[in-house]
Amino acid sequence: MRTGQRSTTRIALLVVGVLLVLYLGSIGIGYYQASRMQLSKLSPSKFTVFGFPARAMEERRWKIIITHEVPKVVEQLREVGFERPEFGREDQHNFKRVPIDEVIRTLPVVLTEQHIEKVWVEERAAETLRAQGKYYVVHLRLTSEGRARLWRYAREQVAQLRALGEKPRDERLLLMVGDQPWASPIISSEVASSWWLLSRFSMLQSSDVQIFPIYDEEIAHTIAQGFDEAKRKALAKATGGAP
DSSP states (O other): OHHHHHHHHHHHHHHHHHHHHHHHHHHHHHHHHHHTOOOOOOOOOSEEEEEEOHHHHHHHTEEEEEETTEEEEEEEOSOOOOSSOEESSOOTTTEEEOOHHHHHHHSOEEEEGGGEEEEEEEEEEOSSOOSSSEEEEEEEEEOHHHHHHHHHHHHHHTTOOOOTTOOOOOOEEEEEETTEEEEOOBOOGGGGSHHHHHHTTSTTOOOSEEEEEEOOHHHHHHHHHHHHHHHHHHHHHHTTOOO
């Protein structure tokens, strides 16, 4: 009886070991392919995630101002801090809004709807005392190419070497639906690491990008609906259907 139990245990451990090796192997293969993927330059689309490279934008004297949770790109006219976006009322004496077509022409495209599998909205309870007791998170599940593109961009911008004494900058993205910016999340330094890309190929990971906190529910759902509409139009175009 004991011999039979030992044999069953060994078989079970062997099966678990084989499955674990296959699982880790699939993660490793996914990482290897993504890290060496040849990526061509992208053009803006109906749903576009632009990069906002801090050093290049500082040279242009561009920055992001967030008013009522909606970002806008402005040109700095006077010497003011460049550390983080300004919140609240726009100062017309210090900033001039950059035309949206110039923003689209200038900023590098990191992702479009082609590189995103799914977008959904999650409601969470606010941890701090606010008039609203909840906020919303917009999740983006990327394709393999989308992960590679975001990781590559983060490595180029977030992980770039700084001169001695040079202060760190926030590297941001600018998410636009059509020609309307809706969010400007900061890229975490974790995204620039090899571990982040490796972990993306785990089946336990459901979301690759989280945009939060968004306190306006309408904005969160507008982003998700904008993605669905962009996907629908792209599919219709690919199949020769009506736009």
